[in-house]
Amino acid sequence: MKKGWKELPIGTQIIKPGSSEDFKTGDWRIEKPIIDFDKCIHCLICWIYCPDSSIYVNDNKVTGINYDFCKGCAICAEECPKDAITMQSEVESE
Amino acid sequence: MEKMIVAKTGNEAMAEAMRQINPDVVAAYPITPATEVVQIFSSFVADGRVDTEFVPAESEHSALSACVGAAAAGGRVMTSTASQGLALMHEVLFIAAGLRLPIVICEVNRSLSGPINIHCDHSDTMASRDSGWIQIYSEDSQEAYDNTIQAMKIAEKVFLPAIVSVDAFIISHSMERLEILPDEEVQAFIGEHRKPYDLLDVDNPITLGGLDLQDYFFEHKRQEIEAMKEAKAAVIEVGKEFGEKFGTSYGFFEEYRMEDADLAIIALGSTAGTTKVVVNALREKGMKVGLFKIRVFRPLASEEIKKSLEHMKAIAILDRADGMSSFGGPVFHEIRSCLYESEKRPIVTNYIYGLGGRDIFPEEIESVYKDLEKVAEKGEVKNLINYLGVRE
Numbered sequence: 001m002k003k004g005w006k007e008l009p010i011g012t013q014i015i016k017p018g019s020s021e022d023f024k025t026g027d028w029r030i031e032k033p034i035i036d037f038d039k040c041i042h043c044l045i046c047w048i049y050c051p052d053s054s055i056y057v058n059d060n061k062v063t064g065i066n067y068d069f070c071k072g073c074a075i076c077a078e079e080c081p082k083d084a085i086t087m088q089s090e091v092e093s094e
Numbered sequence: 095m096e097k098m099i100v101a102k103t104g105n106e107a108m109a110e111a112m113r114q115i116n117p118d119v120v121a122a123y124p125i126t127p128a129t130e131v132v133q134i135f136s137s138f139v140a141d142g143r144v145d146t147e148f149v150p151a152e153s154e155h156s157a158l159s160a161c162v163g164a165a166a167a168g169g170r171v172m173t174s175t176a177s178q179g180l181a182l183m184h185e186v187l188f189i190a191a192g193l194r195l196p197i198v199i200c201e202v203n204r205s206l207s208g209p210i211n212i213h214c215d216h217s218d219t220m221a222s223r224d225s226g227w228i229q230i231y232s233e234d235s236q237e238a239y240d241n242t243i244q245a246m247k248i249a250e251k252v253f254l255p256a257i258v259s260v261d262a263f264i265i266s267h268s269m270e271r272l273e274i275l276p277d278e279e280v281q282a283f284i285g286e287h288r289k290p291y292d293l294l295d296v297d298n299p300i301t302l303g304g305l306d307l308q309d310y311f312f313e314h315k316r317q318e319i320e321a322m323k324e325a326k327a328a329v330i331e332v333g334k335e336f337g338e339k340f341g342t343s344y345g346f347f348e349e350y351r352m353e354d355a356d357l358a359i360i361a362l363g364s365t366a367g368t369t370k371v372v373v374n375a376l377r378e379k380g381m382k383v384g385l386f387k388i389r390v391f392r393p394l395a396s397e398e399i400k401k402s403l404e405h406m407k408a409i410a411i412l413d414r415a416d417g418m419s420s421f422g423g424p425v426f427h428e429i430r431s432c433l434y435e436s437e438k439r440p441i442v443t444n445y446i447y448g449l450g451g452r453d454i455f456p457e458e459i460e461s462v463y464k465d466l467e468k469v470a471e472k473g474e475v476k477n478l479i480n481y482l483g484v485r486e
């Protein structure tokens with residue numbers, strides 16, 4: 001339950017540091033990027049280009065996509081030199 | 095307590111109050127038509143008579159923005175403006191109120207352009223009346239001084255910003271007798287600075303000014319509305335305490351010879367003084383007339399206004415600004431609306447007057463009382479909205 005006006009801190013203060021992590025900015029995406037790891041060469045170009053820092057990297061290897069924040073802009077798919085990323089409709093993937 | 099009696103203009107009176115409040119930050123920009131308030135204050139800064147950080151900004155929009163930042167960082171903050179300057183601050187007025195920052199503006203009521211003009215009317219503050227700022231109108235320099243000191247305290251009680259205004263030239267540039275309180279008494283009265291939060295408290299970090307959409311904006315606005323309701327009690331409490339300490343009590347309004355009056359004029363600012371002279375003269379002739387001077391227009395003391403006015407036969411509301419709705423001025427609308435809840439519901443008429451600094455004379459105010467007498471006799475109104483002192 002979201003807080004009512006009597007419980008909220010006044011003056012629009014956000015009193016929890018780092019709470020932007022709780023704000024899932026990817027919920028309006030209409031297409032989601034899917035990585036085909038058979039094609040991926042871990043060049044990290046997608047990681048560099050992603051405007052929302054949503055490409056997970058571990059040990060210099062791409063491991064997946066953070067769909068909480070990925071907005072579906074398809075820049076990663078556009079830039080991938082191996083065409084390893086395809087965009088899939090959110091509606092169809094449901 | 096030793097009060098100092100001096101001769102000061104309205105501008106000087108407000109600057110003096112600012113000096114005694116000794117705010118942490120004053121950010122200002124003297125856009126035309128500026129008044130002398132911040133100029134005088136800046137000389138206090140230069141002379142080392144205040145501890146204030148003075149920020150000369152590049153516009154009034156920036157000036158109030160700097161005030162918002164300074165207040166959010168935990169400072170006691172003031173500024174001063176007039177007319178176009180207040181208009182340029184308009185956007186930031188809502189932000190200061192929304193962030194609940196108790197900033198005080200000393201304002202001089204001057205017409206908004208166009209046509210271009212620098213003289214008195216209330217179009218500037220009336221255009222800001224829905225911005226979430228407490229609004230206190232002053233009849234003379236003494237009230238401007240007293241109101242500025244009280245405004246600081248009221249604002250910090252409820253965490254809403256406040257505007258104290260005086261009529262341009264008539265009060266701002268005219269010299270009057272002024273009683274000044276000792277500096278330490280003013281400091282003791284306003285007390286320790288109360289802040290809603292402290293952006294520089296690194297142990298308890300907060301974020302301010304975040305995007306506040308459909309899911310929280312309404313709740314924050316509801317809080318602001320509640321604060322304006324609480325401001326009613328604060329106005330009364332502070333006005334009473336001021337009276338107990340310094341001799342003159344203040345409330346939402348002043349009722350002048352209203353006890354047994356049948357006909358009343360409602361006015362704000364310096365015109366109330368002129369009206370008092372007329373009331374006294376007409377009382378000599380046996381007319382039961384009174385003046386109801388509104389001091390605090392935000393918050394609007396609707397219940398109290400209703401109670402004080404509902405037994406009148408007829409009321410004329412003087413508006414020094416027009417709402418440009420083709421249906422009269424803002425004070426008319428609001429006071430008349432307060433009276434709608436009354437079963438008695440007296441006749442209420444509106445007189446727009448004094449736009450662009452057009453003088454108002456006692457004879458004109460007398461003519462309004464004469465109109466009211468006729469209206470009350472006949473029980474009907476010929477002209478609901480009237481324009482007083484305009485050439486036909």
Ligand code: SF4
Nearest residue numbers: 040041043044046080
């Ligand atoms: S750009 Fe393509 S190939 Fe390079 S890491 Fe990303 S998905 Fe793999």
Ligand code: SF4
Nearest residue numbers: 050070071073074076
């Ligand atoms: S679609 Fe856009 S936001 Fe999502 S991972 Fe690719 S580049 Fe980042």
